[in-house]
Amino acid sequence: xTLHTAEVVAIGDELxxxxxxxxxxxxxxxxxxxxxxxxxxxxxxxxxxxxxxxAILQAxxxxxxxxxxxxxxxxxxxxxxxxxxxxxxxxCWFDEVSWLRIQDYLxxxxxxxxxxxxxxxEFPTGAVVLANPVGTAPGFLLSAHRAHWFALPGxxxxxxRMVQDHVLPWVRTLPSLQPSVQQLLRVIGPSEAMxxxxxxxxxxxxxxxxxxxxxxxxMITIRITGTAKTVALAQQACEATAKELxxxxxxxxxxxxxxxLHALVVQxxxxxxxxxALAESCTGGLLAGRFTEVAGVSEVFLGGxxxxxxxxxxxxxxVEPALLAMHGAVSEPVAAAMATGxxxxxxxxxxxxxxxxxxxxxxxxDKPVGTVSFGLSLDGVVQTWTLRMPDLGRSFIRERxxxxxxxxxxxxxxx
Amino acid sequence: xTLHTAEVVAIGDELxxxxxxxxxxxxxxxxxxxxxxxxxxxxxxxxxxxxxxxAILQAxxxxxxxxxxxxxxxxxxxxxxxxxxxxxxxxCWFDEVSWLRIQDYLxxxxxxxxxxxxxxxEFPTGAVVLANPVGTAPGFLLSAHRAHWFALPGxxxxxxRMVQDHVLPWVRTLPSLQPSVQQLLRVIGPSEAMxxxxxxxxxxxxxxxxxxxxxxxxMITIRITGTAKTVALAQQACEATAKELxxxxxxxxxxxxxxxLHALVVQxxxxxxxxxALAESCTGGLLAGRFTEVAGVSEVFLGGxxxxxxxxxxxxxxVEPALLAMHGAVSEPVAAAMATGxxxxxxxxxxxxxxxxxxxxxxxxDKPVGTVSFGLSLDGVVQTWTLRMPDLGRSFIRERxxxxxxxxxxxxxxx
Numbered sequence: 115x116t117l118h119t120a121e122v123v124a125i126g127d128e129l130x131x132x133x134x135x136x137x138x139x140x141x142x143x144x145x146x147x148x149x150x151x152x153x154x155x156x157x158x159x160x161x162x163x164x165x166x167x168x169a170i171l172q173a174x175x176x177x178x179x180x181x182x183x184x185x186x187x188x189x190x191x192x193x194x195x196x197x198x199x200x201x202x203x204x205x206c207w208f209d210e211v212s213w214l215r216i217q218d219y220l221x222x223x224x225x226x227x228x229x230x231x232x233x234x235x236e237f238p239t240g241a242v243v244l245a246n247p248v249g250t251a252p253g254f255l256l257s258a259h260r261a262h263w264f265a266l267p268g269x270x271x272x273x274x275r276m277v278q279d280h281v282l283p284w285v286r287t288l289p290s291l292q293p294s295v296q297q298l299l300r301v302i303g304p305s306e307a308m309x310x311x312x313x314x315x316x317x318x319x320x321x322x323x324x325x326x327x328x329x330x331x332x333m334i335t336i337r338i339t340g341t342a343k344t345v346a347l348a349q350q351a352c353e354a355t356a357k358e359l360x361x362x363x364x365x366x367x368x369x370x371x372x373x374x375l376h377a378l379v380v381q382x383x384x385x386x387x388x389x390x391a392l393a394e395s396c397t398g399g400l401l402a403g404r405f406t407e408v409a410g411v412s413e414v415f416l417g418g419x420x421x422x423x424x425x426x427x428x429x430x431x432x433v434e435p436a437l438l439a440m441h442g443a444v445s446e447p448v449a450a451a452m453a454t455g456x457x458x459x460x461x462x463x464x465x466x467x468x469x470x471x472x473x474x475x476x477x478x479x480d481k482p483v484g485t486v487s488f489g490l491s492l493d494g495v496v497q498t499w500t501l502r503m504p505d506l507g508r509s510f511i512r513e514r515x516x517x518x519x520x521x522x523x524x525x526x527x528x529x
Numbered sequence: 530x531t532l533h534t535a536e537v538v539a540i541g542d543e544l545x546x547x548x549x550x551x552x553x554x555x556x557x558x559x560x561x562x563x564x565x566x567x568x569x570x571x572x573x574x575x576x577x578x579x580x581x582x583x584a585i586l587q588a589x590x591x592x593x594x595x596x597x598x599x600x601x602x603x604x605x606x607x608x609x610x611x612x613x614x615x616x617x618x619x620x621c622w623f624d625e626v627s628w629l630r631i632q633d634y635l636x637x638x639x640x641x642x643x644x645x646x647x648x649x650x651e652f653p654t655g656a657v658v659l660a661n662p663v664g665t666a667p668g669f670l671l672s673a674h675r676a677h678w679f680a681l682p683g684x685x686x687x688x689x690r691m692v693q694d695h696v697l698p699w700v701r702t703l704p705s706l707q708p709s710v711q712q713l714l715r716v717i718g719p720s721e722a723m724x725x726x727x728x729x730x731x732x733x734x735x736x737x738x739x740x741x742x743x744x745x746x747x748m749i750t751i752r753i754t755g756t757a758k759t760v761a762l763a764q765q766a767c768e769a770t771a772k773e774l775x776x777x778x779x780x781x782x783x784x785x786x787x788x789x790l791h792a793l794v795v796q797x798x799x800x801x802x803x804x805x806a807l808a809e810s811c812t813g814g815l816l817a818g819r820f821t822e823v824a825g826v827s828e829v830f831l832g833g834x835x836x837x838x839x840x841x842x843x844x845x846x847x848v849e850p851a852l853l854a855m856h857g858a859v860s861e862p863v864a865a866a867m868a869t870g871x872x873x874x875x876x877x878x879x880x881x882x883x884x885x886x887x888x889x890x891x892x893x894x895d896k897p898v899g900t901v902s903f904g905l906s907l908d909g910v911v912q913t914w915t916l917r918m919p920d921l922g923r924s925f926i927r928e929r930x931x932x933x934x935x936x937x938x939x940x941x942x943x944x
Contacts, residue, residue, distance in 0.1 A: 128743035130568055131558055131711070131752065136551070139573065143545060153545055154580055158554065158571035161741070165569055172587075189725035190732045191741050223919070228726045250722070269744075271921055307665070310604030311643045317605045326576070326606050328543035329684075337543065392814075392835065398821025399807075399814035402835040406813025409889055409923060411837070417845060418835030420807070420817040426832035426875070430845070460841070474824055504638070506686055508824060 118288055120151040121173040123159065125184035125194055126268055130160040138183045138273055145277055147339075149285045150293040151179055161185060167197040174201075174261035181281060184268030186251040188230040194265050198238030201258050206236040209243055209252075216250045241265075244280045248272050253280070294341040295348035297323075297356055300375070301334040302521055303366040309334055312362050316355065323348075323355045332514040333368075333375070368521055375520045380408040382527045383464070388492075390523075391462035392418040393431055393452040395443065395469040396486060401516045416460040421452065431455030431467075444469050444481050446498035449489030453498075457491045464526065465491045466519050470501075472511045486515045492526050533703055535566035536588040538574065540599035540609055541683055545575035553598045553688055560692055564700045565708040566594055576600060582612040589616075589676035596696060599683030601666040603645040609680050613653030616673050621651040624658055624667075631665045656680075659695045663687050668695070709756040710763035712738075712771055715790070716749040717936055718781040724749055727777050731770065738763075738770045747929040748783075748790070783936055790935045795823040797942045798879070803907075805938075806877035807833040808846055808867040810858065810884040811901060816931045831875040836867065846870030846882075859884050859896050861913035864904030868913075872906045879941065880906045881934050885916075887926045901930045907941050 122143065124136045139156045146153050154177055159169040166185065173180045185194030199206045213235035220227045234251050237243055241254035244264070251267035253276055264281050266273045301309060306329050310317065313336070316325040323340030338355050342348035360367060369378060383390055390411075392402050402418035405411050419430045424443055427433040433451040441447045452467030470486025477483035484503035489496060501518055503511055537558065539551045554571045561568050569592060574584040581600065588595045600609030614621045628650035635642045649666050652658055656669035659679070666682035668691055679696050681688045716724060721744050725732065728751070731740040738755030753770050757763035775782060784793060798805055805826075807817050817833035820826050834845045839858055842848040847870040848863060856862045867882030885901025892898035899918035904911060916933055918926055 126743075127739075127741045128750075128752070129555075130571060131562055131741075131754065136554075136571075140544075140551075154574070154577075155584065156545060156551075156573035158573070159569070162569075169570060187725070188722040189742060190729060225720065226723070228722050230726045230729065231722055271925075305640065307603040307643050307646055308641070310602070311645045314605060314645065324542075326542040327604060328541075335543075394814075394817075396821075397818075398826075398830075399809075399817025399819075399833055399835065400821070402809075402814025403812075403818040404814075406811075406815070406835070406837060406927075407924070409887075411813075415813075415835075415837050417838065417841035418814055418833075419845075420814065420821070420830075420833030420835070422821060422827055422830050423832065429874070430832060430834075459844070472824070509822070510686075512821075 118151050119177040120146045120153050120179040121177040122156045123169050123182040127160040129158050161191045161193050163193050167200045174258040180261050180263040182265050183273050186267045195236050202238040202240050204239035209235045212252045248275050292341050293345045297338040297352040299336040300368045301366045302368045323352050332517050376404045377408050379520050379524050380411050383414045386527050388464050389414045389416050389462040391416050391456040391460040391465040393456040393467040394420050396472040397468045397512050397515050398422050416462045446487050449487040450496045450498045453489035453491040468515050472508045533566050534569050534592040535561045535594040536592040537571045538584050538597040542575040544573050576606045576608050578608050582615045589673040595676050595678040597680050598688050601682045610651050617653040617655050619654035624650050627667045663690050707756050708760045712753040712767040714751040715783045716781045717783045738767050747932050791819045792823050794939050795826045798829045801942050803879050804829045804831050804877040806831050806871040806875040806880040808871040808882040809835050811887040812883045812927050812930050813837050831877045861902050864902040865911045865913045868904035868906040883930050887923045
């Protein structure tokens with residue numbers, strides 16, 4: 115059993131009013147759990163002082179470690195410092211050292227030093243200042259009830275650096291912390307219900323390792339979370355569960371691990387020296403954009419063509435106009451020609467082509483919205499296939515097509 | 530003053546353990562606020578029954594409307610129904626009508642009917658069943674304390690449909706609801722602190738309309754939120770504040786409104802019949818992917834080239850190898866040649882080229898990571914410029930470059 119519980123409080127009107135997605139909490143959740151804390155709750159509140167103070171106080175009553183993000187900026191709508199003063203029961207104090215650091219930081223970047231930044235050097239009574247080496251907002255550590263509250267800035271890069279610098283080293287000193295470990299099995303094919311039935315025996319509450327299921331754009335992730343006295347023992351427990359699950363999943367299992375699929379595919383392409391070209395119609399650059407997230411892809415990525423228009427398919431990929439006229443742009447013959455064209459034009463060993471009806475318009479009885487044809491050319495051998503998805507919206511169809519292409523490439527280069 | 534407060538509770542181990550981003554809450558926040566409710570808090574909890582029941586109970590104590598998402602799936606780790614039973618203080622009942630609907634839904638899609646789906650037809654005592662026309666998980670409405678709790682499934686498409694079908698119609702019947710309205714000013718250029726100083730007089734708490742600031746990938750959004758007796762009055766109040774803000778922002782103001790920048794750019798291109806071609810090096814398809822999110826872009830989008838490799842710049846965009854050798858791939862002459870090449874090859878009136886050092890490797894003292902050159906060709910007139918960003922990571926540099934390109938296109942076609 116883990117003895118130390120954690121909560122995250124994400125602060126900011128922009129999070130509560132729907133203008134911005136809270137991505138910090140997800141990152142924090144992973145980090146805190148990996149460090150052995152048991153994350154119990156994430157609370158998102160606006161900049162309203164009463165709401166903010168209450169959310170932090172409640173979290174401090176429930177958990178032993180509370181990490182908040184946001185509300186430490188220079189503008190007047192940032193009120194985490196005031197909430198800290200309320201909780202500490204005294205006024206804020208001004209820290210000359212922090213103020214000098216803030217000025218140094220801005221001057222070092224040849225930026226002006228607005229007076230408003232002075233607010234960022236104010237701290238609640240009893241707070242320990244946490245330096246921010248990559249921004250102007252220092253954080254603080256305050257004890258409230260029996261919890262330790264780390265107040266960090268909301269800018270992801272600054273928050274992440276301060277977790278590494280301040281929060282994790284402190285967490286590691288906690289006694290009797292039981293590390294927990296996650297193992298991920300990535301599945302493509304069945305519905306969530308079909309999969310859930312197949313692995314139901316593993317999903318009851320209180321099991322250690324726990325088994326849970328997540329769905330996103332057609333990919334299902336099975337999470338195995340084990341807690342034990344050491345990381346090695348927790349890993350062993352997870353692997354024992356994975357061993358039981360794998361035969362149940364059979365060919366549904368695409369790959370394992372926390373690595374994102376596109377990063378894994380790039381690794382494999384580099385390891386096997388398979389060069390790559392892309393021909394995208396309905397995904398319109400999404401797949402190329404995913405690949406180029408990975409810095410190392412330049413080693414193998416010879417070129418991408420966004421051939422949304424038929425004229426572009428003819429011009430850039432040498433697809434015969436007669437082929438387009440006979441079969442339509444969304445067809446396996448055209449997908450094959452696109453893949454072949456991309457491979458020949460770039461000299462890539464592997465080329466993949468995607469052409470489909472992403473909607474909302476463009477569907478026909480024959481090829482309704484959600485019909486997507488794929489062509490994969492590897493060393494001159496071309497394979498084509500078609501996916502018929504329910505019309506769950508343009509974004510789903512495009513994302514699911516990107517996933518399909520990545521899965522097909524992975525299978526091609528691991529065989 | 531708005532009399533009705535709302536809270537959102539997002540449920541699922543995948544959200545709390547960092548495996549998945551909670552995107553539902555953001556959508557719900559916008560919808561509930563637009564309907565006139567005042568959103569106070571978002572809570573994210575895992576599938577643990579005690580935590581889940583507590584989070585919902587607490588929310589029901591604070592707010593008058595609580596909307597939960599998730600925990601209604603067919604698998605055993607879905608426990609929102611049990612939490613409802615605990616809160617209602619009695620066992621669940623089985624609803625034959627819902628079970629028939631679930632079977633019809635699955636059979637209509639030629640899918641098997643797993644017995645495990647039966648769990649989705651169980652409801653807490655006193656709950657009103659909320660039909661789900663687009664999935665197998667019905668929701669329910671339960672009164673707890675003085676709150677109305679709407680339990681909805683976690684699949685975004687199903688949740689959204691049920692908010693439209695069940696939650697919003699009910700909300701509209703609430704007496705003395707004061708609608709609130711948002712107006713957005715989109716700013717590019719200053720730092721958050723610089724902007725905050727300029728508009729500090731507007732950012733004090735309790736102001737109506739309230740003024741807040743959000744930052745994301747280089748774009749700053751100023752949110753003006755006004756509450757009044759009618760939508761028209763709230764809009765008037767927001768516009769009065771906007772009128773005062775505009776002169777302070779001057780050329781920083783890029784555009785206004787909730788519309789996303791890429792969608793707005795596509796609209797303008799179509800309205801002015803300006804055809805488009807893209808030549809992307811460091812952004813590697815991200816810009817094309819952003820454009821093709823918009824279904825209508827096919828009217829103007831003649832082609833995109835992902836020319837990550839130098840060979841691709843020569844092959845697809847007719848960039849002279851000598852130019853690459855003399856100035857390097859990241860340079861304004863090469864950006865100009867790429868834009869010209871894309872325009873000539875496709876016949877597009879407007880072509881934009883992006884070539885830069887996104888990192889982590891590849892930086893030089895002369896062109897450090899974060900140096901990105903742009904070329905924009907409009908009717909044969911080519912303009913080039915270079916952005917020197919701090920190295921805030923590969924993803925930031927790529928996203929900021931996409932934003933820069935979109936902003937440049939917007940300015941070109943609105944002039």
